[in-house]
Amino acid sequence: MRAVNLLPEDARPGHRVASIGRGASARHVLGGSGVAAGVFALAFVGLTLHQRGVVDDRRSALAYVETRLTASQARAVAVEQTRAAAQARLAAFRTVASQRIAWEDVLRDLSRVVPGSVVLDNLSATSPTLTGGVPGAAATPSAAGSPTGFTVTGAADSQVRVAQVLDRLALLPWLSDVTLQTSTRSDGESNTPVQFTVAATLMTPGGR
């Protein structure tokens, strides 16, 4: 029959763990460990003091950086205010500029399309978008197909010439709904006996 050792491996005689402290003096062990404990305690106190120094240094550094940041932020606020003021004014500028009608183009185009034998007596044109934004003053759209914002009164030598005026005004890209209001021939020796009134809808020819 074979003998079996039922002790755990580390408790068997001859094992390293089983031999720890065997035969050692308790006084010596505790004395040594007391010294070691003192060394550890001193080391920890030293480490703690060192870390406190690090913390103090970092607090000082943080206070310095925060002071600089506060000063910088005060200056940055001024920069932001300047930028915001510029952007707000630029937005207002763009809004107005984009709503403006290039009236010189309107007059230039009109002078090009009106036939030479036609005279214009009155011209009234109102922008569909008012730059001032004053309510009620813009050319308000009326019923569908009804022209708004542009009325011209003139005289021509014949009704055919009035028709030509209508055709040519209809070619202008900034006019729509060109409509003849009246065309009346008057008696007399005038070279332009036909009085006419034409209305149209004025659209914005670009904004600059």
Next chain:
Amino acid sequence: MIERLDGRAAVAIAAVGLLVIVLVGWFGLVSPQRSKAADLAVKIDDTETQLEVTQALIDGPVLGESTRLLTTLRKAIPDEMQMSEIVRQLSAASAATRVRILSITPAAVVPTGGTDVVAMTVGVQGRYFALRDFLRSLRSRAELDGEQVRVVGRLFGVDSIGFTGRSASDGPATADTTPDALIQATMAITAFSFGGAGTPPTGTSAAVSSGATGEPTAEATTP
């Protein structure tokens, strides 16, 4: 007492004692300080990053560009309405384009959310193409060229124009036929200020008489 302990028990007690000292020393003393130091390091890093960003904003081109833009835009939309400046600029435009200003009738200043607006009824007299040039001159004082802002004077908006009163002998309004015909026109012109108090324009609440002529004057040449 010590004498009654065997070596193994003494080792165990010493080990436990040392372990307690190490644990207390590390977790009770050193580790909190290390943690504080680490937190502070993170805070310093964050603050320095903020400082760099802020400094970059201050040192960057934003301030210069914004200041230049603001200076330019203040010519077009000043802080105050400055009605005298408006009259000068209208006179300058009329002088440059040979248009005679007959009347300037400003309405009260209307605040419209940040921008104050003064609407004026301006009566002018001139030839057809001179009027066209006058309108171009008003618009080109402050205009957008794509994304670029070009400003040499006030920002004017012209909301309506009306030509009236052509006599039979004056000829047509078209230059092809009688370019010398004088036309009287009425224009609704608006000028703007930014963040004003909304008070009426000083000294110009009544119509300005027809003294603004098309003759070049020192006033008129003021941009």
